[in-house]
Amino acid sequence: MKTMSSFILKRSRSGSSLLFQNPKTKSSTLCSSQVDSSAKSNQNHTVSHSWSNSTVAKTMRRNLKDWILASRYCVLGENISGFGSNGLLRLKNPCGSTEVLLFPRGCRWFSTQAAVEPSTSDGLTVDGIVASQWTILDESEGDWKSHAAAIAQSIQVIKKRLQWKNLNVRLNLLSAELNKPNLWDDPVHAGRISREHGSLMGKMKEVKAFEQELLEHIDMIKLAREENDTELELESLEALLTMRRKSKEKELDALLSGELDPCSCYIEVQAGAGGTESMDWASMVLQMYKSWAQRRGYRVTLMDEMPGEIAGIKRATIKVDGEYAFGYAKAEVGVHRLVRISPFDSGKRRHTSFAAVAVIPNSGDSSTHVQINESDLRIERFRSGGAGGQHANTTDSAVRIIHIPTGITATCQNERSQHQNKASAMGVLQSRVNQLEIARQAQMNAEHTQSLTDISWGNQIRTYVLHPYRMVKDLRTNYEVSDPDSVLEGDLDGFILSYLSASLDKDEGGQQ
Numbered sequence: 093m094k095t096m097s098s099f100i101l102k103r104s105r106s107g108s109s110l111l112f113q114n115p116k117t118k119s120s121t122l123c124s125s126q127v128d129s130s131a132k133s134n135q136n137h138t139v140s141h142s143w144s145n146s147t148v149a150k151t152m153r154r155n156l157k158d159w160i161l162a163s164r165y166c167v168l169g170e171n172i173s174g175f176g177s178n179g180l181l182r183l184k185n186p187c188g189s190t191e192v193l194l195f196p197r198g199c200r201w202f203s204t205q206a207a208v209e210p211s212t213s214d215g216l217t218v219d220g221i222v223a224s225q226w227t228i229l230d231e232s233e234g235d236w237k238s239h240a241a242a243i244a245q246s247i248q249v250i251k252k253r254l255q256w257k258n259l260n261v262r263l264n265l266l267s268a269e270l271n272k273p274n275l276w277d278d279p280v281h282a283g284r285i286s287r288e289h290g291s292l293m294g295k296m297k298e299v300k301a302f303e304q305e306l307l308e309h310i311d312m313i314k315l316a317r318e319e320n321d322t323e324l325e326l327e328s329l330e331a332l333l334t335m336r337r338k339s340k341e342k343e344l345d346a347l348l349s350g351e352l353d354p355c356s357c358y359i360e361v362q363a364g365a366g367g368t369e370s371m372d373w374a375s376m377v378l379q380m381y382k383s384w385a386q387r388r389g390y391r392v393t394l395m396d397e398m399p400g401e402i403a404g405i406k407r408a409t410i411k412v413d414g415e416y417a418f419g420y421a422k423a424e425v426g427v428h429r430l431v432r433i434s435p436f437d438s439g440k441r442r443h444t445s446f447a448a449v450a451v452i453p454n455s456g457d458s459s460t461h462v463q464i465n466e467s468d469l470r471i472e473r474f475r476s477g478g479a480g481g482q483h484a485n486t487t488d489s490a491v492r493i494i495h496i497p498t499g500i501t502a503t504c505q506n507e508r509s510q511h512q513n514k515a516s517a518m519g520v521l522q523s524r525v526n527q528l529e530i531a532r533q534a535q536m537n538a539e540h541t542q543s544l545t546d547i548s549w550g551n552q553i554r555t556y557v558l559h560p561y562r563m564v565k566d567l568r569t570n571y572e573v574s575d576p577d578s579v580l581e582g583d584l585d586g587f588i589l590s591y592l593s594a595s596l597d598k599d600e601g602g603q604q
Contacts, residue, residue: 212307218244239332243306246339253346253596347592352453353419362407364446371404373430373445383582390414396503418453423591426553433559452527462525470494493517500524569594
């Protein structure tokens with residue numbers, strides 16, 4: 093009995109050729125002149141030839157690996173229904189178009205995205221790899237099982253951080269919402285739903301593609317070992333090593349999966365109880381965040397500052413512009429406590445000082461803005477403080493805006509003109525009102541773990557001890573370091589990542 097199989101038609105600038113060798117004639121790939129007539133069209137082609145089932149399977153399996161290496165195709169999907177005794181393998185070429193391969197039913201070339209869970213040709217899944225407990229060695233060991241186990245473990249961590257089950261449920265709800273015929277009666281709501289759906293779908297596709305890539309590399313290594321193809325095995329091993337390194341970056345990205353995490357933000361620092369001591373400490377905290385932001389390549393702008401009578405600041409607001417600035421900085425919300433020998437105490441006694449930190453996202457998305465009416469604002473103008481300079485302290489250029497319904501206040505005196513100060517103050521006020529509304533909605537839905545408006549003096553999150561010993565300890569995660577100087581110079585990433593990881597683990601535990 094004969095079974096219809098096919099060659100893959102490969103196109104390039106120099107011409108087109110058919111890749112698989114004919115087992116009967118032992119001929120190599122057809123030359124370009126023989127297939128130019130069929131390749132002139134922009135459509136995809138399938139060129140078929142009648143071979144026996146066993147010969148087709150053996151020959152195509154042997155040659156498929158060479159074709160994958162040479163042409164960098166990727167598997168789009170596999171369908172074995174509707175083609176008689178044949179299946180359909182769809183592949184995407186480097187130019188973005190699709191090539192089609194007919195193959196005998198029962199031949200399985202690569203794992204494709206299954207309805208339930210992707211797997212290798214012999215049924216191995218990511219969960220199966222983790223359950224196998226393959227030893228994870230150092231990257232330099234060069235063991236493919238070690239690389240695969242590390243990658244599979246990272247994929248599980250990423251899914252956990254993205255709250256995979258909830259993500260699927262939310263996607264289904266959004267899909268149902270998008271299918272409603274009257275969705276676009278409210279364009280603002282529809283746009284918000286569409287953006288969220290696109291964002292979540294993008295995250296899911298990225299993880300699934302990474303998972304699929306791992307399983308396909310495992311298939312290629314097994315195939316290479318079956319046929320003693322050292323070159324293919326080494327290349328697949330190198331690809332797994334690259335994936336292993338990339339998986340750590342993806343773990344970090346998964347920490348920042350919130351809707352507002354990619355936004356820039358405002359960081360506000362306010363001195364607490366302790367007089368001059370706390371004002372000086374607030375100034376140190378402000379400088380710490382400036383240094384942290386600059387380390388990460390963010391742009392820092394001082395929006396407002398109220399100096400202390402003797403030293404330090406009573407309060408200040410900086411704007412931090414950069415990707416995921418809010419995602420990272422939100423971990424710093426709360427009260428920071430300092431223990432040290434006071435430089436302002438002639439008796440050299442130990443003092444405790446407090447400073448409160450708030451972080452507000454600056455989304456820049458008009459669809460999330462609360463409408464602020466001019467009639468709800470009270471605008472006050474006064475002379476700016478500071479070191480002075482031409483026109484700086486001689487005109488009423490500083491602006492304070494009060495939102496009467498909420499009592500929220502925003503001040504800016506950093507710019508030279510009153511108009512610029514008013515525009516900057518309105519930006520800060522808008523962000524604060526937006527955040528208050530977000531916190532209110534989140535509280536109503538019982539989904540918000542910590543409101544940025546809940547800053548109380550009993551809610552200290554971190555202690556900085558400079559005497560009698562030296563240590564900085566986060567009271568939420570117990571993460572600590574013995575070098576407070578480096579922390580005060582902006583080395584905060586360890587604290588931030590520890591808190592973000594712990595927060596996700598806590599949320600996950602609460603949902604189980």
